[in-house]
Amino acid sequence: DAGVIQSPRHEVTEMGQEVTLRCKPISGHDYLFWYRQTMMRGLELLIYFNNNVPIDDSGMPEDRFSAKMPNASFSTLKIQPSEPRDSAVYFCASSYGETQYFGPGTRLLVL
Amino acid sequence: KNQVEQSPQSLIILEGKNCTLQCNYTVSPFSNLRWYKQDTGRGPVSLTIMTFSENTKSNGRYTATLDADTKQSSLHITASQLSDSASYICVVSAMYGGSQGNLIFGKGTKLSVKP
Numbered sequence: 349d350a351g352v353i354q355s356p357r358h359e360v361t362e363m364g365q366e367v368t369l370r371c372k373p374i375s376g377h378d379y380l381f382w383y384r385q386t387m388m389r390g391l392e393l394l395i396y397f398n399n400n401v402p403i404d405d406s407g408m409p410e411d412r413f414s415a416k417m418p419n420a421s422f423s424t425l426k427i428q429p430s431e432p433r434d435s436a437v438y439f440c441a442s443s444y445g446e447t448q449y450f451g452p453g454t455r456l457l458v459l
Numbered sequence: 460k461n462q463v464e465q466s467p468q469s470l471i472i473l474e475g476k477n478c479t480l481q482c483n484y485t486v487s488p489f490s491n492l493r494w495y496k497q498d499t500g501r502g503p504v505s506l507t508i509m510t511f512s513e514n515t516k517s518n519g520r521y522t523a524t525l526d527a528d529t530k531q532s533s534l535h536i537t538a539s540q541l542s543d544s545a546s547y548i549c550v551v552s553a554m555y556g557g558s559q560g561n562l563i564f565g566k567g568t569k570l571s572v573k574p
Contacts, residue, residue: 352502390566391503391548439502446491450502 352451354440360457366428369454372421373442381448382415382425383439391439397423430458461486463551465565473573476539480568482532482549490552490561494523494534497546497567506534506547539572546570 353372361367373380381396395405397417405415412431417423427434435458441448463484472478484492491510495503507516507523509532515524520537536543546567553561 391550391564393562393564441502446493446508447505450504452500453502 352440352442352449354451354454356454357452358455360459361430362459363431364429366426367430367434367456367458369425369438369456371423371425371440371451373423373440374449375421377442377444377449379443379448380417380423381441381443382423383441384436385439385453386436394425432458434458461551461553461563463549463563463565465549465568467568468566469569469571471571471573472539474539474541478536478539478570480534480536480547480570482534482565484530484532484549484551484563486551486553486563488553489527492525492532493550493552494521494532495548495550497548499545503548536570541572541574544570544572
């Protein structure tokens, strides 16, 4: 298996623009997680899905953030409008059981 | 308040030496404790997961210990290699609402192994 796939790997955008991050989980995994990592705050769980259904989105910073999982093999995290403080590395992870497998991350820079 | 504290923040050791990283937590009720290794520019990779009843678990040269009474865990790295240079993150899962989402993350220990 190719592991968790994320795209793009790097994204530079201007404040106010819409940003869409994409994730393909490992086939057969029933949980999908979105994380954000910054130097100041470390890793933070934003939202997670079980069988394509959002279970807990309490980590989503505000209404500018939204996530969808239309099917078992695809999820998106959207930021609209983006702000400089959203600059971070965003990770997607999937699991079947306790062990989570992380993707390589998307490094987002909002100017 | 649920918290995970790791020490030291950073550590430099010579190749071949052993080292121990610490994790103290105040998470309750406790479900499990995980150690992750994160190489620079990569996603975290799981090293070990321990439940309440386990007090030690090994993964190659990595050995994690857990003392649920004192709420402390350690990660011991034996005979370090240059490839061990990474950040090591301690993550504690709280039991309420299922263990998948109630994860409390430490800030990590950045380990540098020098030749």
